Amino acid sequence: MSSSAAWPAPAKLNLCLHINGRRPDGYHELQTLFQFVDFADQLHFDITDDGVIALTPAIPGVAHDDNLIVRAARRLQAHTGTHKGARIHLDKRLPMGGGLGGGSSDAATTLVALNHLWNTGVDEDTLADLGLALGADVPVFVRGRAAMADGVGEKLRPVNVEEPWYLVVVPDVEVSTAEVFGHPDLTRDSAKITALETQPERWHNDCQKVVCEAYPQVAKALSWLVEYAPSKMTGTGSCVFGRFDQQQQAQAALEQLPAEWQGFVARGCNLSPLQAKLGQ
Numbered sequence: 001m002s003s004s005a006a007w008p009a010p011a012k013l014n015l016c017l018h019i020n021g022r023r024p025d026g027y028h029e030l031q032t033l034f035q036f037v038d039f040a041d042q043l044h045f046d047i048t049d050d051g052v053i054a055l056t057p058a059i060p061g062v063a064h065d066d067n068l069i070v071r072a073a074r075r076l077q078a079h080t081g082t083h084k085g086a087r088i089h090l091d092k093r094l095p096m097g098g099g100l101g102g103g104s105s106d107a108a109t110t111l112v113a114l115n116h117l118w119n120t121g122v123d124e125d126t127l128a129d130l131g132l133a134l135g136a137d138v139p140v141f142v143r144g145r146a147a148m149a150d151g152v153g154e155k156l157r158p159v160n161v162e163e164p165w166y167l168v169v170v171p172d173v174e175v176s177t178a179e180v181f182g183h184p185d186l187t188r189d190s191a192k193i194t195a196l197e198t199q200p201e202r203w204h205n206d207c208q209k210v211v212c213e214a215y216p217q218v219a220k221a222l223s224w225l226v227e228y229a230p231s232k233m234t235g236t237g238s239c240v241f242g243r244f245d246q247q248q249q250a251q252a253a254l255e256q257l258p259a260e261w262q263g264f265v266a267r268g269c270n271l272s273p274l275q276a277k278l279g280q
């Protein structure tokens, strides 16, 4: 594997997000099912001997040293003591703040790729732990297997679910995760369900109602999409996704997408494109 090859940082969808309660520290007990899609940011790494981490191009509004890619690379350097560095190029394709986990995925791909390219030999459990400090969703991207998450999202169990096609619609609005979880009208009483991954008819997103009420653009995108396919919001929004059996059905719906929204068609994957590349 050459160092300048592209490393994918795929999006995730939360196929369901059930809120089961609120802990005294304010965090929420939840059950959520993560699946990856084959639509991804692309990262390129050139390895150096100077220890410097340099990322281009900059993401507007995110300082270089705050970028999760740079933070992930430095975390791996600190953990391993390596003197190697990297010039990293990011081809950003995933919308930000849409519940697709792009920043978390970029961080995970950086950990996995640099561990490989630097030959630092850190095992997957440790990489997932290093990632957790960068964001709650980084471990699932490091492991790269569709998973049911429990607890406050930290307990992960790999699952296999159907791999349909999705049309993801990106409303022109960013939703604050903290605002959604703090909303007084958020329902927090979904029952814990064992083997939820085998019961797709019970999958729902408890955050969807409050987000649709607070952000009419999300409600509008969802009302448009449900005319084509069973649809839900991912995470705390703002993106919504419809489920299709055939790629061409999803593509045909995309062609009707009103100009005010962005959208893309992608395949659900139980093995992330990142893990698929590592296994090649």
Ligand SMILES: C[C@](O)(CO)[C@H](O)COP(=O)(O)OP(=O)(O)OC[C@H]1O[C@@H](n2ccc(N)nc2=O)[C@H](O)[C@@H]1O
Binding pocket: 014, 026, 027, 028, 029, 030, 032, 135, 136, 137, 151, 152, 153, 177, 178, 181, 182, 235, 236
């Ligand atoms: C729920 C998910 O959207 C599912 O993908 C993610 O796990 C959230 O991940 P994230 O955006 O990285 O969120 P974090 O930065 O960990 O948390 C943002 C805020 O969401 C709230 N939060 C998050 C997770 C959780 N189990 N309970 C919460 O109440 C907290 O107010 C927290 O301050």
Ligand SMILES: Nc1ncnc2c1ncn2[C@@H]1O[C@H](COP(=O)(O)OP(=O)(O)OP(=O)(O)O)[C@@H](O)[C@H]1O
Binding pocket: 059, 061, 062, 066, 067, 068, 069, 095, 096, 097, 098, 099, 100, 101, 102, 103, 104, 105, 106, 107, 137, 177, 235, 236, 237
């Ligand atoms: N490499 C990066 N890519 C995207 N965002 C980054 C990156 N590094 C830092 N950030 C910051 O992280 C924030 C969240 O970005 P991200 O794309 O992960 O949101 P999201 O898709 O809503 O994630 P989630 O599903 O966890 O809510 C951005 O608004 C940005 O300020």
